[in-house]
Amino acid sequence: MSLKSKQYTEVPGGITAPEGFLCHAVSAGIKDPAKPRLDLGLIYSTVPTVTAGMFTTNKVKAAPVRVCQAHLKLNDVRAILVNSGNANACTGPRGIQDAKAMATVTAQALNLKPTQVMVNSTGIIGLPMPIDRITAQIPDLAQGLSRERHQAVAEAIMTSDTKPKVLAIEVPLGSKTVRIAAIAKGAGMICPSMGTMLCFITTDAAIGLPELKKCTSDGVRNTFNRISIDGDTSTNDTVLVMANGTAGNRRISAGGPQYQAFAEALEYVMKRMSHMIVSDGERVTKFVEIAVRNAGTHMDARRVAETVANSLLVKCSWNGSDPNWGRVMHAIGYSRARIREESIDIYFDGHIATRNGIAADTPLDVLKAAVAKREFTVTIDLNIGSADYTVYTSDLSQEYVDFNCTEYAVRVASDDQAGAVSPWPRPH
């Protein structure tokens, strides 16, 4: 992920760095009623916005995703309410009712229509929302809106993330300067079974809706979709970009030079957030770029890149800093791409490990040093065509398994102990 191609000036202020945005975050006791932690956040634009959104392609969609999609169609978004600790997924008609209630109560507090509010949730699947505790906090949340609490909002959306993910930059646009800011929460594991990825982006640029939609979807395709293998998205994945035009720039229109500059800056922000997400994946110790070169077709290049990135045995080898190129060959072989075994070259961070499908003569120590780095590139040259594709992935650690093996039972038991917070029909 080349982050050096274009440098932008970073600015303080987080998600409220662009003009006209306010935010706040509180604890609603969703993550744990006994130990209050930030788990409910609100982002608000003081003026009307143009907003673009991209949502999970998973056929099992969380209730808030369905509600967001409906509200977004009306093209009049002013606020984003987001909670962590409960995904409100696989919760049936009651889940939809809860998501709508979150929008309605927020709208009342902000003097908006419910359809002007986006709602987002992340956390465990299959448990009912503690909706009364959430709605009880919303008036305070609206009351406390300011430009100060941006760090708290970045923290309120975290689940298994070890650190908040925030970026705000300035972008010169003609005679004006606009700002783009983002917060994100990471994935349980980036691939193959992605946990929820949420990213909220604010900008004070003035831009038309078709233009914002286009640069949002182009950016997502080149960044977030390169870390979400095979459409293997969670039930809740959401990217929202709100543009409120307060920077006073001439409205960005399709095809103009300012469109290009804005789209590049937006993609840069998305790239940086993608990088933060992979690096902070659950118990991840390595950030690995898999670059496939000279495949016969774009689809073949993508198949090879995603198959290698998804291979458990390959991921384990990264964890142990093992330059096990044979496992990479094995994954290439079952990727269903057209290949010629005897034409394949594999490089670990520029050092050739495999030439013409067999061991190259690079010393083992050099290869070991290459894959021992915190970040490195695996280049796979198929030497049969001219199509390229790159994905970004991580290793697989023992701690990941440990971390992910008891979530549901522990959570249900602790919810029960906390006094059956949820009105869900509890088993006898």
Added chain:
Amino acid sequence: MSLKSKQYTEVPGGITAPEGFLCHAVSAGIKDPAKPRLDLGLIYSTVPTVTAGMFTTNKVKAAPVRVCQAHLKLNDVRAILVNSGNANACTGPRGIQDAKAMATVTAQALNLKPTQVMVNSTGIIGLPMPIDRITAQIPDLAQGLSRERHQAVAEAIMTSDTKPKVLAIEVPLGSKTVRIAAIAKGAGMICPSMGTMLCFITTDAAIGLPELKKCTSDGVRNTFNRISIDGDTSTNDTVLVMANGTAGNRRISAGGPQYQAFAEALEYVMKRMSHMIVSDGERVTKFVEIAVRNAGTHMDARRVAETVANSLLVKCSWNGSDPNWGRVMHAIGYSRARIREESIDIYFDGHIATRNGIAADTPLDVLKAAVAKREFTVTIDLNIGSADYTVYTSDLSQEYVDFNCTEYAVRVASDDQAGAVSPWPRPH
């Protein structure tokens, strides 16, 4: 995997239980020249055979697979030579030469043609075969052929297996009784990145080649291919069935009742071997049957079963005995099968966990007890059609990651230390 459907009498004698088969195994110092362990085995039929074979669909094929496929076409197999410790994969023209040398030297020792010998290898990918040490042992191997060393041969093909996998049964066939015997080695991890699976089956039944091919491929489709997800086979996977006709039964012909009886018994043997392989997967603690019911199409049923079986997050939950049905829903949602979220029911070992896509009211303790078992079934009822599909899988343990993270570097270094056994051009 219903193993109770048909009971057969088990008999002693392992792979040489059927008449007319001999075997032997020795150490050739392939696994570790310093500490000799059984790693070279030979199976021999004293009379001509009819032999069927099924091979990996991986496009990166090990040299011995290519040689076997060529020899099998001539339909005159008499012997199987197999080594563990080195896969002879990604070894280029030299690998082919080594595999041919193994066949040629074995043929000389047994007074056969090279094309009458099948060669099989399993172990690390990408390192050259210590071919001189292997060929040096072949005369002794041939000399020592008997019906006594069947246990040693089962051990000689083991790599990460913790125990040998052997079965021999008797099958009444008209007025005669035939025997079918098998040995197998397991997979690194059954799915998604399968290590090498080898299975050798001997029988003294008399059967025509087309009939043996048909029941072999039918059996593999219903057994070994249900544990090898998505064609995700290794570079070396091989199943060979040798029939030498010494039982004196009337030759089994297509469509007859004896064909049916033999095919059922062969499939039973393959099922038992599949079960042994999954149960003994690397650091596996659970054997899980994923049964999809009432999908719209066969392909949809298969997609759901394989996607759930492959999900890292689902596998982790089995490891922790966590009845995390939300993760199963999430995997169903990205399987690309047609589904209706609100129609899905999920059962853990017969206890309903999810009804109509949301939590059922079965007590948590009951669900926890269901998935705490060493073997259990996850039934996914899609309730939209009538197609079913079942796969067999395992959990994912921390120890698996530990076990798989340094193979290549450790092996290359130890080979070097052992005096650069291999004539491979060693880095300076």
